[in-house]
Amino acid sequence: MRAVRFHGQGRPLVVDEIDDPRPGPGDVLIDVAAAGVCGTELHFLDGVLAPATTPLTLGHEVAGVVAETGAEVEGVAVGDRVAVHYLHACHRCRSCLAGDDHLCDEPLGFLAFVNDGGFADRIVVPASAVVPVPEGLDLATAAVLCCSATTALHAVDVAGVRPGASAVVYGTGGVGLAMVQVLREAGARPIAVARNPERLALARELGAVATVDATRGDVAAAIREATGGDGADVVFELVGTRETGEAALAALGKRGTLVYVGYSFDTVEITPLALVVPEQRILTSVGNRRSELVAALDLAASGVLRTTLVEYPLEEAAKALEDLRAGRVLGRAALLPGTVSAR
Ligand SMILES: [Zn+2]
Numbered sequence: 001m002r003a004v005r006f007h008g009q010g011r012p013l014v015v016d017e018i019d020d021p022r023p024g025p026g027d028v029l030i031d032v033a034a035a036g037v038c039g040t041e042l043h044f045l046d047g048v049l050a051p052a053t054t055p056l057t058l059g060h061e062v063a064g065v066v067a068e069t070g071a072e073v074e075g076v077a078v079g080d081r082v083a084v085h086y087l088h089a090c091h092r093c094r095s096c097l098a099g100d101d102h103l104c105d106e107p108l109g110f111l112a113f114v115n116d117g118g119f120a121d122r123i124v125v126p127a128s129a130v131v132p133v134p135e136g137l138d139l140a141t142a143a144v145l146c147c148s149a150t151t152a153l154h155a156v157d158v159a160g161v162r163p164g165a166s167a168v169v170y171g172t173g174g175v176g177l178a179m180v181q182v183l184r185e186a187g188a189r190p191i192a193v194a195r196n197p198e199r200l201a202l203a204r205e206l207g208a209v210a211t212v213d214a215t216r217g218d219v220a221a222a223i224r225e226a227t228g229g230d231g232a233d234v235v236f237e238l239v240g241t242r243e244t245g246e247a248a249l250a251a252l253g254k255r256g257t258l259v260y261v262g263y264s265f266d267t268v269e270i271t272p273l274a275l276v277v278p279e280q281r282i283l284t285s286v287g288n289r290r291s292e293l294v295a296a297l298d299l300a301a302s303g304v305l306r307t308t309l310v311e312y313p314l315e316e317a318a319k320a321l322e323d324l325r326a327g328r329v330l331g332r333a334a335l336l337p338g339t340v341s342a343r
């Protein structure tokens with residue numbers, strides 16, 4: 001089968017021909033219908049993150065059709081349309097038992113970080129990692145929800161956003177555009193920041209009450225203006241550079257909360273005095289729970305969440321990543337191997 005594999009930092013992504021993976025007793029073999037392309041893939045190429053092993057098949061947002069089940073698998077059958085939760089939690093450790101399976105201490109697997117991901121014709125995952133895709137929801141959309149809307153749902157939960165709160169979405173890629181909609185549904189007032197007028201227009205269409213063009217002047221001042229001078233109740237930092245971090249801090253209002261979701265090697269200076277006096281908080285949010293994948297799929301199936309897809313054939317993985325890096329992907333990119341229908 002074909003697999004788009006990472007061979008190490010600074011080396012090109014290669015479409016390799018490799019043996020089909022075989023399911024163990026508790027696993028399922030899935031014909032991949034679609035795999036989303038996420039900023040995390042760029043982090044591998046750039047050396048911000050290193051996978052546990054190379055070569056490794058990338059792609060941690062995966063949906064497809066079950067082709068085979070291991071001997072001990074119950075509750076999942078051949079032909080089922082499924083999405084895969086990228087972190088294959090043990091569902092037994094302290095974190096899992098507390099409902100925080102995204103922080104699992106002993107994961108059975110971790111797609112495209114430790115185990116081969118979904119930029120391939122087929123993939124094997126533990127049966128406990130798959131979630132049924134509701135009828136009426138296409139598999140390409142289901143795939144990209146695995147790490148865009150899910151990540152947005154988790155971050156909004158971490159922040160404890162209240163109805164009426166002003167909430168800045170700093171960065172409007174796949175996660176940001178989903179976050180605007182999640183915030184709108186939570187009764188908050190989303191304010192989107194981006195460097196691209198098309199993205200800002202799309203964010204408005206999806207529910208942003210105001211938008212800020214980051215290429216024009218002082219972002220923090222524009223956010224203050226959009227919040228009637230108060231500053232934001234919450235800022236979701238989806239970029240994670242020094243420049244965006246400084247603007248995000250300067251845009252916070254009293255008791256405002258900055259939530260880090262995006263990251264880079266950059267550092268951001270914090271002056272305790274400037275944080276303490278207005279009683280501001282800095283939080284972080286990583287990944288998402290399996291339950292948040294179930295919620296994202298349900299929200300999309302019921303029409304609450306809209307996703308804009310940009311589709312590429314599997315062979316064009318490198319191009320999809322180039323387009324993502326250059327900011328040319330309006331919405332979320334997905335690779336479609338084409339061996340099974342993504343509809
Ligand atoms: Zn991702």
Ligand SMILES: [Zn+2]
Pocket residue numbers: 089090091092093094095096097101103104105106107
């Ligand atoms: Zn666990």
